Amino acid sequence: MTELSFIVTPELTCPYCGARVRSDTDWVVAAQRRWGWCGVQAIENGEVVGALLLTPDETSGERDALVRSLWVADPRHGLGRRLIQSACAGLVCRDVTAIISPGSTSHFTCQLPPRAFLRHVGFSWTNGHYRLDLNSTVIEKKVAVQVMRRLLRTLNPINPEPATRNPSP
Numbered sequence: 001m002t003e004l005s006f007i008v009t010p011e012l013t014c015p016y017c018g019a020r021v022r023s024d025t026d027w028v029v030a031a032q033r034r035w036g037w038c039g040v041q042a043i044e045n046g047e048v049v050g051a052l053l054l055t056p057d058e059t060s061g062e063r064d065a066l067v068r069s070l071w072v073a074d075p076r077h078g079l080g081r082r083l084i085q086s087a088c089a090g091l092v093c094r095d096v097t098a099i100i101s102p103g104s105t106s107h108f109t110c111q112l113p114p115r116a117f118l119r120h121v122g123f124s125w126t127n128g129h130y131r132l133d134l135n136s137t138v139i140e141k142k143v144a145v146q147v148m149r150r151l152l153r154t155l156n157p158i159n160p161e162p163a164t165r166n167p168s169p
Contacts, residue, residue, distance in 0.1 A: 037090065039053035040087050051069065052067065054091075063096050067101035069110040070110060091134060118130045
């Protein structure tokens with residue numbers, strides 16, 4: 001079973017290009033400072049099988065997140081979408097307005113996800129980049145925030161208290 005969790009201190013190597021992300025990288029530190037994490041990872045049998053790394057987009061002057069790396073080790077149906085959805089859940093709670101990403105039609109890398117994938121998961125082409133507007137994905141903000149908080153709790157599970165044999169009065 002694949003588990004998703006937030007990445008707080010990455011020490012990851014992309015299986016495609018070999019690029020290594022370290023926890024002391026400037027953009028990682030900026031993300032940790034702003035959100036408390038810098039991405040979402042998928043773990044299967046103790047091994048990282050996918051990751052989405054993000055940083056605050058300082059160039060836009062807005063509260064946007066910029067995709068720094070997105071990869072899935074082996075083709076797994078829906079895993080990239082789940083990574084994006086989990087990141088959206090975490091970013092909505094941190095008052096981020098959009099996720100920005102470059103895209104490519106032919107030279108896919110972890111820094112240049114396929115344009116078809118980006119469009120498939122809800123990104124649109126705006127001002128020279130792909131943009132997933134988080135405000136437009138929310139119908140009612142209060143309900144959405146409650147749902148996202150519940151999702152965040154499931155991503156960082158807390159062990160339940162043991163059951164007692166004494167019934168409540």
